[in-house]
Amino acid sequence: MTTPIHSTRLRESATFDRSVIAEIQRAAETGIYDIRGWGAKRALPHFDDLLFLGASVSRYPLEGYREKCDTDVVLGDTHAKFPLHLDIPITIAGMSFGALSGQAKEALGRGASEVGTSTTTGDGGMTPEERGQSKNLVYQYLPSRYGMNPVDLRKADAIEIVLGQGAKPGGGGMLLGQKITERVAGMRTLPMGVDQRSACRHPDWTGPDDLAIKILELREITNWEKPIYVKVGATRTYYDVKLAVKAGADVVVVDGMQGGTAATQEVFIEHVGIPTLAAIPQAVQALQEMGVHRSVQLIVSGGIRSGADVAKAMALGADAVAIGTAALIALGDNSPRYAQQYEELGSAAGYYDDFQAGRDPAGITTQDPELAKNLDPVEGGRRLANYLRVLTMEAQTLARACGKSHLRNLEPEDLVALTVEASAMARVPLAGTNWIPGRY
């Protein structure tokens, strides 16, 4: 006779918890690493670990509903004839047609343009729909060079040389065969249905000195008109930013490990890179030491969700931020209205991350024409514009409370940290103290 075990006596291993056991079982069953979308899901020190010090006696606030708090930003005014002038410092990060449906790319362009900001192509070239709906379009220059051509290069408003992204610094793009449709294959000069694994290194240069010449070439081809961004995944950020500036970047984009992806190995997403919070002070230090903070602009991405995150990133020294995952959520990704469809895929609203599979019921991370119809680009664009306005108003609210008449006037002195880890990474004092670990 078996002795019944009371449930309270069951003890889950902290090392081999249920998700770890399930992954071992899945690996043994399939013989392949787990591939998924989204960004890091593990708990990390983040902007939630920082707080603003609102004005009181020692500081003077601005009237929340009356006094102006400006939000505009100019990007790339060091070398380019035509820098970008954005109304808000919240941009849309690079996401490819292929990873996303044509409707999703159009919606991103519509939403960004409605509020006066920029959107960005991805690893797969520029589509006419995207160019047509994007007032300010940043054209990514990636190792694969899929779809890269001088005609589109000259149509762009800025060029972003991608060296890495936060979800997978050191890794190339990935688009599995189910999303390589005839149109996607044609744009990328690939056979239909192949598992496309992009190169992780650029094919025609190998180091920062070469990068300087590559930037020169792109400037020559575009008649020195376009701002040149350099995007890095956050790892050795201090050195990478210095080298990017030395190579001639107008704008440096730093993407922390919470930054999303359409598809890569789970082990890559969760175990490579550093948190966004840790990367910003490194980048700012590099820019300040080179005397170019604010003249070479810093765009930060990776886990930006709210106006508070925007304001905190800018207080730490960013000139602007970029959003990707949050923008997709605004379009309708993981919406409860698709709860039944998510369950049929073995997931649930709020958890869905199988962007690589191309079966997204929200019509965003798919190339299935029937599924893509679920996203109305006009309605999606409107939702994104609403969300971007909310982020902006939230950031303005916090800036006014700190007495700032422009978002860029936020500063590290406005912040304190809730945890020792966040204090050390963000280089702001632990709340209620003057202590910054490692500094004082």
Add this chain to the structure above:
Amino acid sequence: MAPTVTTSTPANGVVDLRASSTREVNELLSSPGSPAALTITHPEGAHALACGLDADLDVTIDGHVGYYCAGMNQKATVTIAGNAGVGVAENMMSGRIHVKGDASQSAGATAHGGLLVIDGNAAARCGISMKGVDIVVGGDIGHMSAFMGQAGRLVVCGNAGEALGDSIYEARLYVRGTVASLGADCVKKEMRDEHLAELKELLDAAGMTHDPSEFTRYGSARQLYNFHVDNASAY
């Protein structure tokens, strides 16, 4: 700030790069009033020279050039009477680039179309990620050439270095001499009549007189197009 330049068409059709800057020459070549033919002298290894051309121009560069000469070329014919640095004709879309000397690494990288002729040798990564360009090399090519080659033809009249055609897609490779080693998923293939015919056309276009029957064709085995655990050791 962006450099300010003034350009004017030289009366004799010759620009001396000791007296003019790369910016001035490139702006002249991309301007509506560009001369149909131009000779550039004393390039002294200048980078990004004659890049981004987009017209039916005939440009001769009398000397050695640096990185990315004739990058992203469209329609133009560029002749380099010397050696070329890294990435000559990178991402070329159309036209013809002729290097009369040797080319450094990544010649014709990611190029979509047109013809790149290199009379001498080409270093590593020749034709890397090629997307439709035709490349004819009179001498040898270095390692990792045609890596991830997606489309187009690479003809090598000499020998090929290690890992030729690693992770190749649909590019076709013809080598007259030896191949140090083949990369992942690249295999020797049968030389059928249509291949002999297209090779003859390419050699003729490049001004080379070798017998096509002396060449061996290589291409993708297409075994790694979709991941399978049994192929894990190939990566």
